Amino acid sequence: FDVLAEADPDIADVLLGEIDRLRGGLQLIASENLASPAVLAATGSALSNKYAEGYPGRRYYGGCEQVDRAENLAVERAKALFGAEHANVQPHSGASANLAVYAAFCEPGDTVLAMSLPHGGHLTHGSRVNFSGQWFRPVSYGVAKDTELIDYDQVRDLALTHRPKMIIAGATAYPRLIDFAAFRRIADEVDAVLVVDAAHFIGLVAGKVIPSPVPYADVVTFSTHKVLRGPRGGMILGKGEHAKAIDKAVFPAIQGGPLMHVVAAKAVALKEASTAAYASYAAQVVANAAALAKGLEAEGMRPVSGGTDTHMALLDLNQRATGAQAEQRCDRAGITLNKNAIPFDPNPPMVASGIRVGTPCVTTQGMVESDMAEIAGLIGRAVRAGGDDELAAVGADVERMVADRPAYPRS
Numbered sequence: 001f002d003v004l005a006e007a008d009p010d011i012a013d014v015l016l017g018e019i020d021r022l023r024g025g026l027q028l029i030a031s032e033n034l035a036s037p038a039v040l041a042a043t044g045s046a047l048s049n050k051y052a053e054g055y056p057g058r059r060y061y062g063g064c065e066q067v068d069r070a071e072n073l074a075v076e077r078a079k080a081l082f083g084a085e086h087a088n089v090q091p092h093s094g095a096s097a098n099l100a101v102y103a104a105f106c107e108p109g110d111t112v113l114a115m116s117l118p119h120g121g122h123l124t125h126g127s128r129v130n131f132s133g134q135w136f137r138p139v140s141y142g143v144a145k146d147t148e149l150i151d152y153d154q155v156r157d158l159a160l161t162h163r164p165k166m167i168i169a170g171a172t173a174y175p176r177l178i179d180f181a182a183f184r185r186i187a188d189e190v191d192a193v194l195v196v197d198a199a200h201f202i203g204l205v206a207g208k209v210i211p212s213p214v215p216y217a218d219v220v221t222f223s224t225h226k227v228l229r230g231p232r233g234g235m236i237l238g239k240g241e242h243a244k245a246i247d248k249a250v251f252p253a254i255q256g257g258p259l260m261h262v263v264a265a266k267a268v269a270l271k272e273a274s275t276a277a278y279a280s281y282a283a284q285v286v287a288n289a290a291a292l293a294k295g296l297e298a299e300g301m302r303p304v305s306g307g308t309d310t311h312m313a314l315l316d317l318n319q320r321a322t323g324a325q326a327e328q329r330c331d332r333a334g335i336t337l338n339k340n341a342i343p344f345d346p347n348p349p350m351v352a353s354g355i356r357v358g359t360p361c362v363t364t365q366g367m368v369e370s371d372m373a374e375i376a377g378l379i380g381r382a383v384r385a386g387g388d389d390e391l392a393a394v395g396a397d398v399e400r401m402v403a404d405r406p407a408y409p410r411s
């Protein structure tokens with residue numbers, strides 16, 4: 001850090017500011033985590049310099065013997081941890097992993113069936129503002145109005161009607177388990193490729209606390225920085241029969257040189273995620289999310305679908321505030337979370353009627369169920385707060401709460 005502070009005090013100041021922000025508040029964004037110092041060390045390393053287009057043993061550049069070792073370790077660890085026949089660890093992000101999958105299995109104009117954005121799907125699942133909705137023909141399924149669970153009858157009806165080339169299971173704001181076997185049956189019925197976008201929950205699969213999509217899906221895509229607690233990046237697991245198509249789609253179809261520092265950091269994260277300590281962490285993430293959802297229910301919010309099986313909960317604010325207001329008020333009290341549309345939301349996405357909360361960060365900080373009850377109370381107070389004084393009082397309580405368990409404690 002001293003080297004950076006000397007070379008570029010402005011950026012050093014940004015780093016310090018961000019560390020202070022993390023240490024002084026509660027991070028409840030469901031898609032974020034606090035990567036370990038070892039993961040950060042690999043990410044900020046000299047491996048960043050190396051060009052390594054291609055794959056280990058067949059690169060387009062010399063001098064790849066060290067980065068080859070890193071990539072082989074990442075691939076072997078991913079295959080072992082998830083029981084996958086093939087792993088590609090080069091995608092720069094979750095969105096890049098998904099783009100590669102479209103490139104591997106679809107032609108422009110092909111029909112793809114995936115979860116609708118307003119019901120929790122990701123931009124890469126067919127949104128009009130994304131390549132997936134512009135270059136392909138998206139058909140969307142959603143959740144049933146009464147249960148707020150994925151409507152598998154609707155998925156099947158749409159699949160039979162539209163005969164998609166590819167079906168994507170997985171979402172960005174869906175707190176429940178997904179029935180991968182049901183998706184497999186539907187995909188088989190219409191001869192579609194089944195992709196599971198496991199970006200949000202792959203860390204829980206690594207920790208063996210929720211079922212794995214790997215036995216069911218043709219390929220599984222994910223980002224590596226969410227519950228999994230790796231560096232920012234993406235990954236694709238798959239059946240051996242798709243290995244060639246996936247590797248060709250990642251490079252040379254959609255990417256150039258892989259980020260070898262990030263590939264190395266992915267290897268570190270996969271090693272960490274293979275430990276008993278990580279399995280306990282993943283179990284605590286889920287227990288904490290359930291406790292947080294329950295606590296927020298006691299604060300007058302309604303957990304969408306009645307609760308959660310994962311690391312996140314989606315809360316209907318019951319019109320006590322809009323999602324945007326809740327996000328802003330919490331922000332001013334040092335609680336970082338995001339507004340989120342709820343299924344069949346009458347408000348536009350930038351306003352939204354709900355919030356999404358996740359427990360990966362606070363669980364990394366060592367918090368448990370009793371802390372979640374306290375956090376729920378703080379969120380409730382912030383959302384109800386009438387003015388600056390009340391928000392400042394909540395903020396002071398947040399600081400008190402995190403003081404003995406800050407993110408990145410000073411050693």
Ligand code: PLP
Pocket residue numbers: 031092093094095096098122124170171172197198199200223233234
């Ligand atoms: N897929 C899902 C389900 C996601 O939730 C996200 C990100 O939140 C992505 C893909 C994209 O990941 P990235 O932001 O790394 O591109």
